[in-house]
Amino acid sequence: MQPPDVKIRRKRLDRGIKARTDSVFVIAAPGDIIYVLAPRVLPVVALLILPFFLSEYHQEVLVHASVVGLLALSWDLLACCGLFSLGQSLFFGVGAYMAGMMDYYLHLSIWIGLPLATLSGGAICSILLAPVVRLKGVYFAMVTLMLPLLFRKIIEASGLLGGTLGLSTRGSFPNEWVAVYLGIIVFLGVLFGLRKLIDSDYGLVLKAIRDDDRAVMSAGINIYARKVQALFVAGSIASFAGAFLTYRYEFVGFSVFAWDYAILPLAAAALGGPGTFAGAALGSMILVPLSEALRAMGGLRIASYCLVLMVSIIALPEGIFSFLERKYHQFESLVEVK
Amino acid sequence: MPGETLLKVRGLRKSFGGVIAVGNVGFELKQGDFLGIIGPNGAGKTTLVNMITGFVRPDGGKVYFKGKDITGSRPYDIANLGIARTFQMVRLFYHLPAYKNLIIPLCSKRISRIRGGRFGERDEVALDLLDDVGFERDSYVPYKQAGSLPHGYLKRLDLARALALRPEVLILDELFSGMSMAEVAGVLPLMEKLSDKGLTIIMIEHRLRELFKVAHRVMVLTFGQKIAEGPPDEVMQSDEVKKAYLGTDVELGESGRD
Numbered sequence A: 001m002q003p004p005d006v007k008i009r010r011k012r013l014d015r016g017i018k019a020r021t022d023s024v025f026v027i028a029a030p031g032d033i034i035y036v037l038a039p040r041v042l043p044v045v046a047l048l049i050l051p052f053f054l055s056e057y058h059q060e061v062l063v064h065a066s067v068v069g070l071l072a073l074s075w076d077l078l079a080c081c082g083l084f085s086l087g088q089s090l091f092f093g094v095g096a097y098m099a100g101m102m103d104y105y106l107h108l109s110i111w112i113g114l115p116l117a118t119l120s121g122g123a124i125c126s127i128l129l130a131p132v133v134r135l136k137g138v139y140f141a142m143v144t145l146m147l148p149l150l151f152r153k154i155i156e157a158s159g160l161l162g163g164t165l166g167l168s169t170r171g172s173f174p175n176e177w178v179a180v181y182l183g184i185i186v187f188l189g190v191l192f193g194l195r196k197l198i199d200s201d202y203g204l205v206l207k208a209i210r211d212d213d214r215a216v217m218s219a220g221i222n223i224y225a226r227k228v229q230a231l232f233v234a235g236s237i238a239s240f241a242g243a244f245l246t247y248r249y250e251f252v253g254f255s256v257f258a259w260d261y262a263i264l265p266l267a268a269a270a271l272g273g274p275g276t277f278a279g280a281a282l283g284s285m286i287l288v289p290l291s292e293a294l295r296a297m298g299g300l301r302i303a304s305y306c307l308v309l310m311v312s313i314i315a316l317p318e319g320i321f322s323f324l325e326r327k328y329h330q331f332e333s334l335v336e337v338k
Numbered sequence B: 001m002p003g004e005t006l007l008k009v010r011g012l013r014k015s016f017g018g019v020i021a022v023g024n025v026g027f028e029l030k031q032g033d034f035l036g037i038i039g040p041n042g043a044g045k046t047t048l049v050n051m052i053t054g055f056v057r058p059d060g061g062k063v064y065f066k067g068k069d070i071t072g073s074r075p076y077d078i079a080n081l082g083i084a085r086t087f088q089m090v091r092l093f094y095h096l097p098a099y100k101n102l103i104i105p106l107c108s109k110r111i112s113r114i115r116g117g118r119f120g121e122r123d124e125v126a127l128d129l130l131d132d133v134g135f136e137r138d139s140y141v142p143y144k145q146a147g148s149l150p151h152g153y154l155k156r157l158d159l160a161r162a163l164a165l166r167p168e169v170l171i172l173d174e175l176f177s178g179m180s181m182a183e184v185a186g187v188l189p190l191m192e193k194l195s196d197k198g199l200t201i202i203m204i205e206h207r208l209r210e211l212f213k214v215a216h217r218v219m220v221l222t223f224g225q226k227i228a229e230g231p232p233d234e235v236m237q238s239d240e241v242k243k244a245y246l247g248t249d250v251e252l253g254e255s256g257r258d
């Protein structure tokens, strides 16, 4: 019950903030500060302190979630400019093998090998796929699906790069903590970096290509060059993930081209909500621990995993993050009317 | 320079599965010319424009821009040379605010070259361009989602998108169709102003009365063939044109066609 002489009305918090600031945050009330900062700072702080409370096994799960998260972010970037990839395992595997080669053949230290594998992986992926960026939708997807299979079969049949035995590498992270934190920090950095990128004019052009490529061409934009640039960035992100795991496990084998690495990121992005990056990140943070938790179910693991995924996609087709975002913008507080 | 031949089209041809959309059409434009292209639906006007702007590869013929062969070049390369176009069916980014639609041409190579790579106020430039085509600057209209705007605004937004490229040749494909009288009256002075400033314009139009106010020269297409070219009043006197375009009985030049 309200006291009868005080009128109360509902106020949408974000409206007040937007009206006052027009996208630049100049915020006065402490409630506003919390409202604006909470969704940005809380997840970051949580992820950064979480490893202290986790067992070694659970740290491993967290790192794996970050790795899948990077693949999902990379997938989302490609989707933003209309490239539908079914081959994140290609980018992942190329990065992993590049790191293996840097170490096994060139004996480079991890701090040189890791960035080199990241960039060369991105370059190789964009060169490999440059001829097919003209293909639309499902045709592009099919090529990205074939290439990892092709690589796998070539390595298997030819015995190159260690063949079926893989490459055992020597370089690795100085200790567990460095690996765990490098994984998390790069994951967060890429997440916020991509969100900034897609809000820029450059990102606007990328999204426009997805919506109407002819209109973008008539505006004097070389859409194929832009797509290759996006492939380089997405390829580098996923290659980092692959290279990171090579150094972590001190081993790389053709299992890096496995289908899991193609389908998990896609599922994560679908679960979280594609096109937002935060959705892909959130999806991975849910999906990977879930798949670990379901390990106890043995044979039914994949089945129950698929079930969870299907139910959530049917119930929340926009994705968890988009749903939360909508609720966030509708968040209201009660204010007194004077 | 005025008087310099800017665009030269020679014997362009295109068939779609046996249908001759454009058969052997050629014309020349000097800098500052204002050419109207008229003809019944299906005459091949849009296909002609698509071939000039690189969206459709011709079966034969050549397009020269400033003496350079641009036949079969990519649409974005042609746009960056300074040939901008609008689309008969407007092609816009409907989920973006209207003014954000103009950011895309402002990110092109051509504009970064012209403006020396200095950016940061693209939004301002976009709002100025919308002002030129009659969006009320201080209203909410430029900030509204493009998809929520009425048809006439979309047409003008498409025009602004073409103008954002700072073109040397502007090609308008039925810009006025679907626009209200008032909107057409609002855009016509802009066309005149641009033409006076030396912009070369090709305008495909069904609304003859409005077209004849601004065009210096008219070309008539039917069934992919050019049947006449010349000053508007002269062309419309030709019996062949009367028959082909509107039927013999219609009073030409007076009423136009909406």
Ligand SMILES: Nc1ncnc2c1ncn2[C@@H]1O[C@H](COP(=O)(O)OP(=O)(O)O)[C@@H](O)[C@H]1O
Residues within 6 Å of the ligand: B016, B019, B020, B021, B039, B040, B041, B042, B043, B044, B045, B046, B047, B048
């Ligand atoms: N992409 C296409 N595929 C098949 N036929 C086409 C295509 N584009 C145009 N045409 C045909 O070419 C002819 C000319 O069309 P168009 O250039 O659109 O004429 P206009 O713009 O003068 O109305 C029409 O018969 C049309 O059906």
Ligand SMILES: [Mg+2]
Residues within 6 Å of the ligand: B045, B046, B047, B088
């Ligand atoms: Mg047409």
